[in-house]
Amino acid sequence: MMENRTWDEIRIGDQASLTRTCRMEDVELFGVATGDLNPTHYNAEQAESLAHHRKILAHSLWGGSLLSALLGNELPGPGTVYKGQDFEFDQPVEVGDSLTVTITVKSKEAPADVAFDCAAVNQRGEKVFHGEARVLAPTTKVVQPKTVLQEVSLHRAHHVFEDLIERCGPLEPISVAVCHPCDQVSLEGPVEAFKRGLINPILVGPEAKIRSVAAEFGLDLDGIRIVDTLHSHESAERSVAMCRSGEAEALMKGSLHTDEMMHEVASRERGLRTSRRISHVFIMDVPTYPRMLLITDAAINIYPTLEDKQDIAQNSIDLAHCLGVPQPRMAILSAVETVYPKINSTIEAAALCKMADRGQITGAILDGPLAFDNAISAEAARIKKISSPVAGFADILLVPDLEAGNMLAKQLSYLADADAAGIVVGARVPIVLTSRADSAKARLASCAVAVLFAHARRGGGKNAAE
Numbered sequence: 001m002m003e004n005r006t007w008d009e010i011r012i013g014d015q016a017s018l019t020r021t022c023r024m025e026d027v028e029l030f031g032v033a034t035g036d037l038n039p040t041h042y043n044a045e046q047a048e049s050l051a052h053h054r055k056i057l058a059h060s061l062w063g064g065s066l067l068s069a070l071l072g073n074e075l076p077g078p079g080t081v082y083k084g085q086d087f088e089f090d091q092p093v094e095v096g097d098s099l100t101v102t103i104t105v106k107s108k109e110a111p112a113d114v115a116f117d118c119a120a121v122n123q124r125g126e127k128v129f130h131g132e133a134r135v136l137a138p139t140t141k142v143v144q145p146k147t148v149l150q151e152v153s154l155h156r157a158h159h160v161f162e163d164l165i166e167r168c169g170p171l172e173p174i175s176v177a178v179c180h181p182c183d184q185v186s187l188e189g190p191v192e193a194f195k196r197g198l199i200n201p202i203l204v205g206p207e208a209k210i211r212s213v214a215a216e217f218g219l220d221l222d223g224i225r226i227v228d229t230l231h232s233h234e235s236a237e238r239s240v241a242m243c244r245s246g247e248a249e250a251l252m253k254g255s256l257h258t259d260e261m262m263h264e265v266a267s268r269e270r271g272l273r274t275s276r277r278i279s280h281v282f283i284m285d286v287p288t289y290p291r292m293l294l295i296t297d298a299a300i301n302i303y304p305t306l307e308d309k310q311d312i313a314q315n316s317i318d319l320a321h322c323l324g325v326p327q328p329r330m331a332i333l334s335a336v337e338t339v340y341p342k343i344n345s346t347i348e349a350a351a352l353c354k355m356a357d358r359g360q361i362t363g364a365i366l367d368g369p370l371a372f373d374n375a376i377s378a379e380a381a382r383i384k385k386i387s388s389p390v391a392g393f394a395d396i397l398l399v400p401d402l403e404a405g406n407m408l409a410k411q412l413s414y415l416a417d418a419d420a421a422g423i424v425v426g427a428r429v430p431i432v433l434t435s436r437a438d439s440a441k442a443r444l445a446s447c448a449v450a451v452l453f454a455h456a457r458r459g460g461g462k463n464a465a466e
Helices: 024-034 044-051 060-073 160-167 184-195 207-216 232-245 258-265 306-322 344-357 372-376 378-383 402-415 440-459
Strands: 015-021 081-089 098-109 113-121 127-136 174-179 199-205 225-228 250-253 279-285 293-296 329-333 365-370 396-398 419-425
Touching: 015 060, 024 060, 060 081, 060 098, 060 113, 060 127, 081 113, 098 127, 160 279, 160 419, 160 440, 174 184, 174 232, 174 440, 184 199, 184 207, 184 250, 184 440, 199 207, 199 232, 199 440, 207 225, 232 250, 232 258, 250 258, 250 440, 279 306, 279 402, 279 440, 293 306, 293 402, 306 329, 306 344, 306 396, 306 419, 306 440, 329 344, 329 372, 344 365, 365 372, 372 378, 372 396, 402 419, 419 440
Parallel strands: 174 199, 174 250, 199 225, 293 396, 329 365, 329 396
Antiparallel strands: 015 098, 081 127, 098 113, 113 127, 279 293, 279 419
């Protein structure tokens, strides 16, 4: 419960104090709340060079703000109105310091004015600041339950997609056959990517319809080539043929159904198949996770076999190399982290790991089966006593089937504020699959991934796009 001290109850010399340790999270939250970007609060090297301190410094008013908690919670407590303060800061607060802040009633003046001497010392007994605070004390008694505040946690800012797009800056745009872009969403993406210098789109579809959509939504098609077709089926045939001949280095889905385009891609006679199984990879920017996360396969292979998963794994590893992850960690997911004969995905996970040991899958560190929690949380892995170079640090999540992967990616998007870009690999060219629900940034990121992948192929090596 919270109980205040009214002006009549307060006596000269009354005291209250609190002790709080300054964490890096406190500094970052204070910076977010105030917008203070002083680098001495976020970078140890700059704190040393600019302020001659080896540790990151807290904002001076972080310590001063603790007085507000004392005055509002303890003395006088609920109903207090802050009037003013006058402080001198004797030395800075470093991250890790424990501050003890004490207020002492200095004077009272009717009808409700109270002045306090204020002082703060650190864990070494050194004075941090001192001064005076003035308030209007409550005149009505209040006893009430403590307010339960919202929980606040820090998420890193989205940056994965920006980084991918930025890496394409020095690279030449690639030619992309855009298959049947006959609505606003499917036309906006390639037009914006063209303006950003990522791609040179070739719009394959009914020209009159494409120009009508562009006019309706104010999209500038100047400088963009259009290949006229009668319908979506012809658009798919022409787009795939352009990629097969080398006229286009990538394929992008427009407003036609995915199955219609992928039917042409998978054709043995005129499609884009290779010796590899074609598979889809989600590139996820999850603000609660410290690195780019790939999820495969969540869009093409419904119930992949062990042989399919070998290709799905290798496809995603090769893509990770193109995106600048030289030795990705792959977690092969299941419901549990032990091999359990009644759960087939655990047996396949173990087999895939052994295939990697024998060189049948290369370029990554594999481990599985791993449950999702210990794949992405080192703490969960520690609690479960899992010793693994992958657990807690996964770059790639290989899921048991399409249903699991699709639900996982969408859960991250809608419950963890993640952004998701998507690309199909294992074909002759990278294939950009866009969704109506994709943000503009996600569509650009998908194009950027295709650009990096295509340039890596031009260079003939996995690191060509780095």
